[in-house]
Structure formats: C-alpha cells, structure tokens
Amino acid sequence: xxxxxxxxxxxxxxxxxxxxxxxxxxxxxxxxxxxxxxxxxxxxxxxxxxxxxxxxxxxxxxxxxxxxxxxxxxxxxxxxxxxxxxxxxxxxxxxxxxxxxxxxxxxxxxxxxxxxxxxxxxxxxxxxxxxxxxxxxxxxxxxxxxxxxxxxxxxxxxxxxxxxxxxxxxxxxxxxxxxxxxxxxxxxxxxxxxxxxxxxxxxxxxxxxxxxxxxxxxxxxxxxxxxxxxxxxxxxxxxxxxxxxxxxxxxxxxxxxxxxxxxxxxxx
Numbered sequence: 001x002x003x004x005x006x007x008x009x010x011x012x013x014x015x016x017x018x019x020x021x022x023x024x025x026x027x028x029x030x031x032x033x034x035x036x037x038x039x040x041x042x043x044x045x046x047x048x049x050x051x052x053x054x055x056x057x058x059x060x061x062x063x064x065x066x067x068x069x070x071x072x073x074x075x076x077x078x079x080x081x082x083x084x085x086x087x088x089x090x091x092x093x094x095x096x097x098x099x100x101x102x103x104x105x106x107x108x109x110x111x112x113x114x115x116x117x118x119x120x121x122x123x124x125x126x127x128x129x130x131x132x133x134x135x136x137x138x139x140x141x142x143x144x145x146x147x148x149x150x151x152x153x154x155x156x157x158x159x160x161x162x163x164x165x166x167x168x169x170x171x172x173x174x175x176x177x178x179x180x181x182x183x184x185x186x187x188x189x190x191x192x193x194x195x196x197x198x199x200x201x202x203x204x205x206x207x208x209x210x211x212x213x214x215x216x217x218x219x220x221x222x223x224x225x226x227x228x229x230x231x232x233x234x235x236x237x238x239x240x241x242x243x244x245x246x247x248x249x250x251x252x253x254x255x256x257x258x259x260x261x262x263x264x265x266x267x268x
Contacts, residue, residue, distance in 0.1 A: 003046060012050060019058040024111070027062040028097070037077040040067060048125075049132045049183070056136020059230050061110055063097045065129055065241075072125040084118030085126075088240035088247060092118035108237030109230065124195035127242045131183055131195075131202035134238050138176045138202075138209035141231045145169060145213035148220070159216075168212035172205075179205035190263050193255070196248050203245030206235035 003011075018030050031051070039047035051064060067077045069085070082094040092115040093107065107113070146169060149160035159165050179201040185194050210232040214221045221228040239245055256262050 003043060008046065008050075012054070015051060015054050016058060019054055019060040019062075023060040024062070025098075027060055028064070031062055031064060032078065036064060036067070040064075040071055040077060044071075044125075048129050052129045052132035053136040053139075056133045056138070056231075056234075057140045059137075059140065059227065059234070061234075063095050063111070065126060065133075066095050066097060068129045069121060069123065069126045072122045082115075083121070084115045085112075086118060086121075086123065086242055088244040092116070093241075108233040110234070110237055112237065123242050124192045127195040127199040128183065130238050130241050131179070131198045134202040134206040134235055135176060135180055135183070137231045137235045137238070138172070138179075138206045141206075141209040141213040141228060141235075142169065142172050142176065144226075144228050144231075145172070145216040148217050165216055168216055172209045172212045175205040175208040193252065193263065196243075196252055199242060200245045200248035200252065203239040203248070206239060207245065210235050 014034065015031075018034065019027060022030050036047070036051070039051075048068065055061060055064075066083055066085075069083060070079055070081075071077055075081075080097045082096070084092045084094055087093045093112045094115045096111040096113060146160070149165050149169065150158055152159045154162075160169075179198070182194075182198045182201040185198070213228060214232065217226070217228055220226050223229070243251070
C-alpha cells in the first residue's frame with residue numbers, strides 16, 4: 001500500500017486528536033474504526049512508529065501492543081486472549097483487554113497485571129513498538145521541560161539561559177535522537193538483535209529524559225497537577241516490558257562476546 005506525505009499528515013492529525021480524546025478500551029475501539037488492523041497488516045513500517053510514538057507523546061494508552069505480538073505470531077488482531085508478556089527480572093505480565101478492566105491497581109497507569117508464568121513468544125516486533133512508545137514519551141517530557149525552562153524566570157532571566165539547564169536538555173535530545181536512529185536501522189540481516197538494541201537504547205533515552213527533565217522542572221514536576229509524572233511512570237513501566245535497558249544491554253554484550261565479533265547493522 002502506497003501512502004503519500006499528505007495522507008500521512010492527515011492520518012497523524014486524526015490519530016493525535018483521537019488519542020487526546022480517548023484512552024484504554026475506548027481508544028482501542030476508535031483505532032479499530034480508523035483501520036488499525038489493516039494498517040498493521042499492510043503498512044507496519046508506517047503504522048507502528050506513528051501509532052506508538054503518538055501514544056507516548058499524548059500520554060494515552062491502548063492495547064495495540066498486544067496486536068503487534070498477535071500479528072507477529074500469526075494470530076488474529078484484536079483477539080482478547082490474555083497473552084503472557086515477558087517483563088524485567090524474568091517475570092511475566094498480561095495486558096487486560098476487557099471492556100471492564102480489573103478493579104485492582106494497574107502498573108504505571110497501564111492495565112498490566114502480574115502473571116505467574118509464561119512461554120516463549122516472538123517479541124522482536126513488540127520491542128520495536130515499545131521503543132517507539134518510549135521515544136514518544138521521552139519527547140513529551142523534553143517538550144515539557146523545554147517549555148518550563150523558557151517560561152521560568154530566575155535572577156531576571158529564563159532558566160533556559162543557564163548552562164546547567166541547557167546541558168540537561170541537550171543530553172536528553174542526544175539520547176532521544178540516538179535511540180530513534182537505532183530504530184530506523186533496516187535490521188534485515190539481524191532483526192532480533194536490531195530490535196533488542198533499539199529497545200535498550202529507547203529505554204535508556206526515556207530514563208535519561210525522565211531524570212534530566214525532572215531536574216529541570218524541579219518541584220513542580222513531582223506534583224499531581226503536572227503532566228511530567230505520568231510520563232515518568234509510563235517510561236519506567238515500558239522500559240521493563242520485554243526486558244529493561246540494563247538487561248538487554250548485558251544480553252547483547254554476552255551474545256557478542258560469545259560470537260567473537262559484531263555483525264554489521266548498518267552500511268556507513
């Protein structure tokens with residue numbers, strides 16, 4: 001399916017407005033009406049980065065991550081099966097897709113609940129999807145911190161003019177851009193390794209954004225009234241899905257040591 005630039009812009013605008021207005025089961029239904037299943041099947045290279053980045057930027061959530069796993073494993077998109085998903089520290093979680101989620105506490109605002117055990121599933125595509133979600137969250141945090149730095153005045157000038165603040169914002173941007181560059185690697189020869197490295201880089205970028213943007217925002221960033229804490233919690237939870245950044249970095253390193261060489265992931 002060929003999609004021109006104008007169509008992509010219209011789709012992004014529609015998705016953003018929908019995500020700002022809905023979340024959870026309502027957003028699941030709205031995305032299906034917008035053709036999410038067809039997009040995931042026909043143009044995943046466009047649909048996954050766009051949808052998951054916008055989920056991060058808007059702070060909304062939907063169970064479309066489960067659809068990515070279902071599609072990669074040859075199952076029906078939209079199935080409400082409680083599929084065990086690997087989480088950090090060799091644990092498992094399930095995403096509750098029911099119209100009436102469980103009354104117990106959720107994990108970081110997402111309907112994720114502990115599962116006693118799971119089984120091996122294909123997760124490379126899901127790691128890429130979660131990575132784009134974290135990139136979106138990281139950019140949202142950076143935008144909040146930048147806006148605060150420009151508007152907040154201390155000693156007669158915006159704090160954005162202070163070198164320490166500028167360094168934190170710059171380091172955050174570099175981490176985000178680096179992670180996004182990793183996500184755009186073709187990954188044809190080593191899709192699993194590329195997805196693993198992308199997830200590790202995106203997790204590191206999101207956690208870097210959380211740390212630096214919290215420092216820039218100061219006390220206001222801790223309050224319930226400010227949006228930052230929503231993105232911080234979301235980033236911490238998403239980092240754990242399919243292995244956190246620290247675990248994946250160690251896993252990649254162990255694999256490279258065992259191999260004795262590093263595969264070429266990009267033509268430079």
